[in-house]
Amino acid sequence: MVRHPTPAIEARINGRFNLKHDPSHQDWPLEVSDGKRIEEFLDAYEQELWSDDERYAVMELILYSYEDHLHSDDQENLMFRDRLRPILLRDFELHHPTIEYWCRFDLSPEEAEIPEYLFTPVRLGRSDWRTLSFQCGG
Template sequence: MLKTYPQRYITASAIYALVQRFNLPYDPFMQDWEYEVADPNRIDEFIDAYLSNELNEDEKFALMETILQSFEESTKILDSDQQWSTILQLLEDNLDIHATTICYWACGNSAYTLCWRITPYLRKIKRRNHLKIVPK
């Protein structure tokens, strides 16, 4: 049975909080801010903040998008990376926050369509949890 979750969007307040916390660039004309500020060299810092219990759900949602893009841009070998395993577990443990993110990065379900190198990992979570996103 499919588990449905409402579509979630990044909020301006979450962006502002993360800009302040991490001294990230911001311009109102930045498209897809969460991906533009991704930085594989800051993955440790991003994960530490996520785990700190100092972020609200909207901030965690936005930061997870940045973390995933950072892994996408990294040269890490994901199958053997402990940080990547931690992120996958965080996604699965927090479906109420990250279902939209999982479905986006899963890029559909076709084994023949690969959007990004992290896609296969997100597809496994999506399938295992029978996720479906519905408009708010």
């Protein structure tokens, strides 16, 4: 089941990171993502005390920012990928709905071979996530 941050959670995270968001828009993590701030978001995720709902929302912000980073003109920074993967593994039970969404397990094997159908961050290992997802009951 996909979770969505509440307006109160979005407001707390917007305030923490000084993010500008129009509450009338519905895709909060997409609209406030910033591929140049991934390291800052990762540091905050790991170092600050967050509720599970806040950590879930911050991870969505991180993933959308990573997607933004990968679509920018910059080279992929493998440090971000190498830092993100262990966090997702450690906190898999919390984030498995997000991982399932990003990995698009709803696609047929043939569709999953079409890059345009997948989110870029599935470079983190789609087959590994599928195995973990089934172990979590997904």
